[in-house]
Amino acid sequence: MNKIDTQWLIDQIRQEFKHILLGDGISLHQTDVVDDYLQDDEELMAKAKANDTDTRWWDVSIENIEKQNWGWPFFDIKGYRYYLPAFMTYYLKHAHRHDSDNAIDSMMYILDSDDYYQSYHATFNELQSRCIAMFLWQYCELNNWQDCDQAKNALVNYWDRFLSWCDNETDFQGDKEYGDGDTKNHKFAEPWLLKEIRAAFDKVRLEDGETIHQADTEGGVGLTKEQFKTLRKNDPEEFWWDIPLERFHAFSSIWSFLDPKGFRFYLPACMSAIITDPHRCIHEEWLIYALENISHYKQHPSFLTSDRVDILDDKQKRVVALFLWQYTLANNWQGDMQEEVSNALENYWFQFIQNEV
Structure with a gap:
């Protein structure tokens, strides 16, 4: 041992x-x-x-x-x-x-x-x-x-x-x-993967990006600008590593609605949560769907997916690719999300780790 x-x-x-x-x-x-x-x-x-x-x-x-x-x-x-x-x-x-x-x-x-x-x-x-x-x-x-x-x-x-x-x-x-x-x-x-995530995203801050509670409203549908702004108070964390896992449970579908800055801020937190305690983080499929969706951006470009790609630097993209690769190994290349993970790697993310694995 x-x-x-x-x-x-x-x-x-x-x-x-x-x-x-x-x-x-x-x-x-x-x-x-x-x-x-x-x-x-x-x-x-x-x-x-x-x-x-x-x-x-x-x-x-x-x-x-x-x-x-x-x-x-x-x-x-x-x-x-x-x-x-x-x-x-x-x-x-x-x-x-x-x-x-x-x-x-x-x-x-x-x-x-x-x-x-x-x-x-x-x-x-x-x-x-x-x-x-x-x-x-x-x-x-x-x-x-x-x-x-x-x-x-x-x-x-x-x-x-x-x-x-x-x-x-x-x-x-x-x-x-x-x-x-x-x-x-x-x-x-x-522990190397957690360390890689922390190193690649250590300086990432939310800035004026959307928070989890804001994304849950699908961009503020039905809210005034002031009401939408007030929702930020529900997500007070300055550092992504302080975000509690329970918030990803409660707002699992936010990955479809986060703007690029919000996506970059919450991405390392959710990846780390899945790594740290996968048996409790039961909604990782929403993140996987989002990463697969990004992998299609060249074939089906959109403002949201292209900006999510552009906002990540190569070190961060490499870490995302390593996360997806480790996810497949952890599940022995099987499981409900394996097709989506494989597609995400094949269509875009694998290029950042092809010389490592």
Whole structure:
């Protein structure tokens, strides 16, 4: 069984959580105050927060993590989101340290919680959740799957849903017994495809393109300009990797109506979602139809399809082609959408990867 490379996972955590800030969230030292039910004392809270001078989670000191690590039940959502990547990274870097397990005990309890803290877990996007799931798996690997019941239970109760992938070339796979004796087989695609998507589309922003909610109105049919503009508030994400998968479930047919800028912005998000958790992303056929439609633009040109082609650069087109190719491999060149994927590749996209596959 191939294993996750620890340094690669550290880099992934840094990449996917890099925009998370603490802001006015509860800091490490403030959890002491909250534990004493004194969180309404502004002076005490300010004094406690002054002990946490970091402004980025990767600057949280080892000393603070090892000495101030028990307060996880007292974080608010902002504190939870801010310190989780810091503690995960700490453990991956210092698993050999004598106190490393003690330092993350309280965090592991929260990750294993399947009731109150579900609302906290749900604030992470798909790629962040995948990093957390991989951390739990790697924790078990580093401990040879011994004395790691909490991590196993956390996977079973919630996080293992983010480990699914249907590729036949796996980053790691294996049968592990965990929880109450259940055996599950997890498969990962090699992470290179997610990295390729991120690299090719990293600088893409929506700008004045149509959002998902706007596209759902088929270009604003029946709406005033002001009503159409107001719909943008329902899609507040600045970065495409922060878009929740559930929005693609609810608005699966938007691919027929997005303008070129909207198409370019949401395309990498949906491809990444399908890769990360294909069993939940059940409406990928709409994206496949759109990519097949683009492949016919030379034979049947239209304003929409030609502009969608022109707005993508060659690196982005290559990534789309790799996504389609991997989709066929994952489904063993079979399945309901195989004809459409094959047509899309043959008619247009394959030219961008013909020297690679």
